Amino acid sequence: MDFQLKGENTTYSSSIQIAWDKQGEDLVAVGVKTDRDDEIDIIHKMRKSKHAAIEKHPDRHEDNKVLLFFERHNETHYDTYHPSFYEFLFNRPSILKYSEINAYHHNTSEHGNKKPEEVFPILSALLIDDLLGNDTQFPITIIRGGIESTRPVHWRITKLRERTDIPLVNCVEADAYYPTSLLARLLSHRIAECKSSDDSFNQLDPPVAKLKNEDRWAKAATIPNSIEYEPLSIPTAYGMTVPERISMWFNGKIAPYGTNDTRESVSEGDKKEICEYVATNAPHPSISSAFESYLTY
Numbered sequence: 001m002d003f004q005l006k007g008e009n010t011t012y013s014s015s016i017q018i019a020w021d022k023q024g025e026d027l028v029a030v031g032v033k034t035d036r037d038d039e040i041d042i043i044h045k046m047r048k049s050k051h052a053a054i055e056k057h058p059d060r061h062e063d064n065k066v067l068l069f070f071e072r073h074n075e076t077h078y079d080t081y082h083p084s085f086y087e088f089l090f091n092r093p094s095i096l097k098y099s100e101i102n103a104y105h106h107n108t109s110e111h112g113n114k115k116p117e118e119v120f121p122i123l124s125a126l127l128i129d130d131l132l133g134n135d136t137q138f139p140i141t142i143i144r145g146g147i148e149s150t151r152p153v154h155w156r157i158t159k160l161r162e163r164t165d166i167p168l169v170n171c172v173e174a175d176a177y178y179p180t181s182l183l184a185r186l187l188s189h190r191i192a193e194c195k196s197s198d199d200s201f202n203q204l205d206p207p208v209a210k211l212k213n214e215d216r217w218a219k220a221a222t223i224p225n226s227i228e229y230e231p232l233s234i235p236t237a238y239g240m241t242v243p244e245r246i247s248m249w250f251n252g253k254i255a256p257y258g259t260n261d262t263r264e265s266v267s268e269g270d271k272k273e274i275c276e277y278v279a280t281n282a283p284h285p286s287i288s289s290a291f292e293s294y295l296t297y
Helices: 035-058 083-090 116-132 147-161 179-196 216-221 242-251 268-281 286-296
Strands: 016-024 026-035 102-106 139-142 168-173
Touching: 016 116, 016 179, 026 035, 026 116, 026 179, 035 083, 035 179, 035 286, 083 179, 083 286, 102 179, 116 147, 116 216, 139 147, 139 179, 147 168, 147 286, 168 179, 242 268, 242 286, 268 286
Parallel strands: 016 139, 139 168
Antiparallel strands: 016 026, 026 102
16 A cells, blocks of 8 residues: 555655645645555545435435545536535544645735746645654655646745655546545635635635745745756556556556556456455445445446
């Protein structure tokens, strides 16, 4: 389950997933930091929260879609139609039992910096800096998107940390491979919609990044002359099917170039190993059943 560098003994047993969303003039970035061993618990909590939301609103048949994992094009599963999904998500035991979550907000009219392509890397770097804290062994940070979306984040976290060895990679459609990335994307979308409509999101109300972190914002906003960015040598592949994407999640692989990566291959032995891991670590038998179903897609 750990991420491991190609040809090296260096491993990462935890990750930070970064996702962002824009609704109108409101930009929101969310970071989710999780140990790999807790990702099964996060899947269970998200599934359980969705089922609870469906039971609470049985009359809304058009909204009663099952929350799917390892699926591409997750826009259909944003769950903005079920605010109660998020209420259940943060109810005891809260999703925060299994992960550390942080978020920042920026409004282009009120806070300046009107270009999202300039704001999101700053927000991301601030989130990474916060979630790294005083860790001596860094988790790997996965940015959803192509390499061009990751390079400016690398520049800015390098400025904040004054070091160039922050483990950072990009993964196209990361939320289709990593449930924690899906969690970050759902949260960023929901919070951005709340901010745009002057609604409240009581479970996680992100501060305005530029106001809370004036000095760090100024430092991160300074565009460096040249800082070389070399993605970590994490094994790469591309998952066309759900079983292939599950295999990549299980083996800690990423898809930095999307469909231009080599397609993942999954044997029956691989599926058996994944099912055995899930059965051993799942907090509820329904998770084992779900994975058995996922692996037959």
